[in-house]
Amino acid sequence: MMLRQKNIGYSLFQQLRRAKCSQIDKQNSTDALKRPLYLDMQATTPIDFRVLDKMLPYLTVDYGNPHSKSHLYGVNSSSIVEEARENIAQLLNAEPSEIVFNSGATESNNTALLGLSEHHFNNKSIKNHIITTTMEHKTVLEACKYIQKRFGFNVTFMDVDEYGRVDINKLSQIINEKTLLFSVMSLNNEVGVIQDLESLGALCEERGVYFHTDAAQAIGKIPLDVRKMNIDLMSFTGHKVFAPKGTGGLFIRDKKQYKKNNKPAIQLAPLIHGGGQERGMRSGTLSPPMVIALGEACKIAQREMENDNQHIKKLYERMYERIFREVPFVKLNGHPVHRYFGNLNISFKYIFSGDIMNEIKNKIAFSAGAACLDEPSYVLQALHVDESYAFGAIRIGIGRFTTQEEVDYLLDTLIPIVNNLRQKNKVYQQHFAKQNNQ
Ligand SMILES: Cc1ncc(COP(=O)(O)O)c(C=O)c1O
Numbered sequence: 379m380m381l382r383q384k385n386i387g388y389s390l391f392q393q394l395r396r397a398k399c400s401q402i403d404k405q406n407s408t409d410a411l412k413r414p415l416y417l418d419m420q421a422t423t424p425i426d427f428r429v430l431d432k433m434l435p436y437l438t439v440d441y442g443n444p445h446s447k448s449h450l451y452g453v454n455s456s457s458i459v460e461e462a463r464e465n466i467a468q469l470l471n472a473e474p475s476e477i478v479f480n481s482g483a484t485e486s487n488n489t490a491l492l493g494l495s496e497h498h499f500n501n502k503s504i505k506n507h508i509i510t511t512t513m514e515h516k517t518v519l520e521a522c523k524y525i526q527k528r529f530g531f532n533v534t535f536m537d538v539d540e541y542g543r544v545d546i547n548k549l550s551q552i553i554n555e556k557t558l559l560f561s562v563m564s565l566n567n568e569v570g571v572i573q574d575l576e577s578l579g580a581l582c583e584e585r586g587v588y589f590h591t592d593a594a595q596a597i598g599k600i601p602l603d604v605r606k607m608n609i610d611l612m613s614f615t616g617h618k619v620f621a622p623k624g625t626g627g628l629f630i631r632d633k634k635q636y637k638k639n640n641k642p643a644i645q646l647a648p649l650i651h652g653g654g655q656e657r658g659m660r661s662g663t664l665s666p667p668m669v670i671a672l673g674e675a676c677k678i679a680q681r682e683m684e685n686d687n688q689h690i691k692k693l694y695e696r697m698y699e700r701i702f703r704e705v706p707f708v709k710l711n712g713h714p715v716h717r718y719f720g721n722l723n724i725s726f727k728y729i730f731s732g733d734i735m736n737e738i739k740n741k742i743a744f745s746a747g748a749a750c751l752d753e754p755s756y757v758l759q760a761l762h763v764d765e766s767y768a769f770g771a772i773r774i775g776i777g778r779f780t781t782q783e784e785v786d787y788l789l790d791t792l793i794p795i796v797n798n799l800r801q802k803n804k805v806y807q808q809h810f811a812k813q814n815n816q
Contacts, residue, residue: 492525
């Protein structure tokens with residue numbers, strides 16, 4: 379019986395594999411594209427086949443409940459969960475016991491911020507001040523606003539510099555004896571800027587402030603070391619690193635790591651109550667296939683990060699070089715060097731990004747930087763990008779599987795669209811008329 383089920387399981391797996399492979403062959407050939415080319419890797423990534431390979435048996439054959447360890451099914455599922463925990467811990471230089479699995483970075487950010495605040499509120503701690511930045515993900519901004527209302531905490535939404543980086547001297551001045559936590563995104567989802575986590579972590583450590591980083595976009599893309607960076611809490615998610623949506627986790631620094639430290643071991647009130655899984659931090663039955671997918675994605679990323687980044691940087695330079703050579707009045711958003719090169723966020727003056735999207739959406743899928751027609755994105759506003767540029771922002775997201783052919787297809791499509799839209803723009807025409815009359 380077991381054998382028969384195994385065969386069924388694996389034949390389904392082979393079929394899926396074949397179907398996916400033929401899909402990618404098509405995807406690689408832009409001529410044969412039946413749907414727009416996907417270049418929005420900050421929104422989500424496709425599942426790596428190796429990740430899919432790893433997870434399928436745990437959907438079909440080894441489907442035990444990892445918390446029911448009185449029989450082989452549960453034992454197998456539990457051991458695969460622990461293997462995943464180990465893979466993630468290795469990538470972050472953490473201990474496996476410091477990893478709590480959950481549904482993704484939204485849940486992690488909420489657990490980190492609300493859990494810490496609730497614990498300190500319940501214990502009548504004098505620490506009731508949180509610092510974050512104006513360009514954080516909505517999951518952090520909204521959780522902070524909730525904490526202000528629910529616990530009466532003070533939250534400082536500090537400014538960043540024109541590239542989106544935190545000024546460490548400014549942060550040092552804002553920290554006071556009531557500061558409980560500083561929270562910043564490791565790698566910004568919209569403009570790709572990377573923070574100096576090591577310096578920020580050192581400052582927080584020295585001043586007795588807990589340090590949380592939202593690494594949803596960073597895990598598997600840039601080196602992260604929770605010890606070197608003095609990180610207390612780190613949020614991550616699977617679907618930005620070639621694992622499925624709905625799987626993620628939170629790193630919580632273990633109490634033995636606070637021995638020589640001027641802050642007490644971190645404690646969080648859980649967000650979800652129930653069976654006490656994940657050391658009481660997150661009740662609910664874990665999904666072994668989802669957890670192992672995240673673990674496998676991290677293992678692959680650790681092995682291939684350098685290769686991935688070399689490949690991605692080459693493609694980024696190809697895009698950057700041609701766009702800046704062939705299109706006038708274009709601006710890079712975010713930092714030119716301290717950035718993830720899988721993110722090209724650029725603004726075209728004299729154009730609305732919505733108009734570019736309308737022209738290109740049947741051919742290529744990427745993201746418009748402007749949130750709506752009336753207002754540029756809050757992240758570009760945080761960077762004080764001039765409105766004349768902020769309305770014309772687009773974000774192109776490339777990744778491990780993006781090819782040079784696809785990048786050339788993007789450039790051959792995008793550049794004429796931008797130049798044509800400009801020709802229709804009266805302000806642009808007037809600008810050139812003025813220049814010619816001078
Ligand atoms: C920086 C950042 N934080 C948090 C999230 C939310 O992650 P999830 O989709 O796993 O809930 C995202 C996803 O867009 C993100 O980019």
